[in-house]
Amino acid sequence: MTGFPTGLLFDEALAIAREVSARHRLEAETLALSRTHGRVLAADLRAPIALPPFDNSAMDGFALRHVDLHEGEVPLRLSGEQFAGRALGLTVGEGECVRITTGAPMPAGADTVVIKENAREEHARIDGDQVVVPGDIALGANVRKAGEDVAAGDLVLSAGQWLSPARVSLAASLGVSSLPVTRKPTVAVFTSGDELVQPGMPLAPGEIYDSNRDLLMGLLRADGLEPTAWPRLPDDPRAVEIALRDAACAFDLIITCGAVSAGEKDHIPSVVETFGQIHFWKVRMKPGMPLLFGSMDQARILGLPGNPVSVFATYLGLGRAVIDGLQGRTEPRPMEWAQLVAPIDKSHPRREFMRAQVFCDERGVLRADPNPAVGSHRLRAVADSNALIIVPDGPQRLAAGEVVQVLRYA
Ligand SMILES: Nc1nc2c(c(=O)[nH]1)N[C@H]1C(S)=C(S)[C@@H](COP(=O)(O)OP(=O)(O)OC[C@H]3O[C@@H](n4cnc5c(N)ncnc54)[C@H](O)[C@@H]3O)O[C@H]1N2
Numbered sequence: 001m002t003g004f005p006t007g008l009l010f011d012e013a014l015a016i017a018r019e020v021s022a023r024h025r026l027e028a029e030t031l032a033l034s035r036t037h038g039r040v041l042a043a044d045l046r047a048p049i050a051l052p053p054f055d056n057s058a059m060d061g062f063a064l065r066h067v068d069l070h071e072g073e074v075p076l077r078l079s080g081e082q083f084a085g086r087a088l089g090l091t092v093g094e095g096e097c098v099r100i101t102t103g104a105p106m107p108a109g110a111d112t113v114v115i116k117e118n119a120r121e122e123h124a125r126i127d128g129d130q131v132v133v134p135g136d137i138a139l140g141a142n143v144r145k146a147g148e149d150v151a152a153g154d155l156v157l158s159a160g161q162w163l164s165p166a167r168v169s170l171a172a173s174l175g176v177s178s179l180p181v182t183r184k185p186t187v188a189v190f191t192s193g194d195e196l197v198q199p200g201m202p203l204a205p206g207e208i209y210d211s212n213r214d215l216l217m218g219l220l221r222a223d224g225l226e227p228t229a230w231p232r233l234p235d236d237p238r239a240v241e242i243a244l245r246d247a248a249c250a251f252d253l254i255i256t257c258g259a260v261s262a263g264e265k266d267h268i269p270s271v272v273e274t275f276g277q278i279h280f281w282k283v284r285m286k287p288g289m290p291l292l293f294g295s296m297d298q299a300r301i302l303g304l305p306g307n308p309v310s311v312f313a314t315y316l317g318l319g320r321a322v323i324d325g326l327q328g329r330t331e332p333r334p335m336e337w338a339q340l341v342a343p344i345d346k347s348h349p350r351r352e353f354m355r356a357q358v359f360c361d362e363r364g365v366l367r368a369d370p371n372p373a374v375g376s377h378r379l380r381a382v383a384d385s386n387a388l389i390i391v392p393d394g395p396q397r398l399a400a401g402e403v404v405q406v407l408r409y410a
Pocket residue numbers: 191192193195196208209210211212213257258259260261262263266287288289290304305306307308310376
């Protein structure tokens with residue numbers, strides 16, 4: 001098998017994964033705002049109105065004209081009430097004030113609000129109720145100005161951003177009722193290997209329980225997708241071919257795990273090569289070296305290595321980039337830096353993804369404690385950790401205290 005890139009540096013593989021998936025970006029669909037949570041925005045959003053839309057009070061109290069204030073206490077005539085809701089068109093004249101609540105539109109003429117607790121109401125005066133206010137209130141106090149948060153026409157959300165609850169809520173505050181978002185990829189998940197048994201069934205000698213299915217389904221669901229798990233693939237080339245070709249015409253992304261390395265039963269690369277195209281196979285990363293990325297029919301296909309820790313690292317390191325590319329997400333995923341608690345001595349040249357516990361110490365410094373259980377079969381270390389340390393390409397001797405890049409997952 002030849003004619004495709006192999007033995008790539010991690011960054012080279014990542015660039016191909018991004019380029020191919022961006023080229024196969026899914027179409028946009030317009031959804032009601034309440035259904036856009038977690039999706040990727042497909043077009044820029046400019047503010048159709050200003051926020052706040054009008055000058056309004058930040059507190060419950062009395063709206064007044066600052067020019068009427070002077071030293072000491074100031075008596076003002078209460079000329080009306082404006083509560084949050086429709087504007088009554090009131091005007092505050094000389095020596096007057098209007099009772100106001102939080103969020104209510106400022107009456108014309110008023111420029112300042114005194115909070116209720118600092119005012120004294122005196123009732124049944126001949127010429128109406130009187131409100132006595134302190135004279136030392138700052139001009140504009142407790143007033144929220146129209147447009148101080150967002151001006152009409154501002155670019156508030158950009159294509160390629162993911163829609164967090166705050167972003168969806170910002171669109172709602174602007175009166176936007178639907179947004180164009182990229183369609184979510186449909187994903188088929190396959191595990192493979194004759195040794196695999198579903199949890200709950202008895203194990204025969206040589207068999208193990210299938211743990212990768214739940215790992216992948218959980219990772220994909222945590223990324224907002226609704227993956228479909230297919231029955232486990234047997235180590236039979238014809239069965240692998242039929243299942244993958246079937247899925248490739250129905251799904252946007254196929255994720256397999258296992259059967260992608262050098263063994264006699266590793267049929268996935270030859271099926272992808274025969275019925276599709278391999279974009280790359282084998283990446284200089286640890287774990288996850290046998291990783292394959294290709295296309296078949298309408299689907300992109302990620303052939304993850306079978307070892308559970310390899311599945312985890314390749315999904316977070318490269319699989320997610322494919323999912324982001326298909327959805328047109330250009331906003332980078334958050335990446336952090338932490339100080340090593342213990343040294344790392346890496347003699348191989350591959351980029352390594354090491355399990356670690358990342359925590360914030362008493363001085364507020366983010367620190368990373370590498371898990372000593374190396375080996376891509378040791379799933380427990382992933383479950384006991386909350387981050388992957390990304391150890392750069394090439395041999396590395398990193399002392400305790402050195403700063404490393406970390407990818408938090410829990
Ligand atoms: N001669 C070579 N041998 C191996 C190479 C190599 O380059 N040359 N690569 C090694 C590396 S690195 C890895 S990673 C594995 C990957 O092999 P495959 O992707 O072909 O995966 P399998 O052989 O099918 O499985 C590997 C390992 O993982 C277990 N496994 C598989 N699926 C599941 C599952 N769903 N749940 C739990 N455990 C699973 C499987 O039983 C094996 O132990 O190959 C090395 N060998």
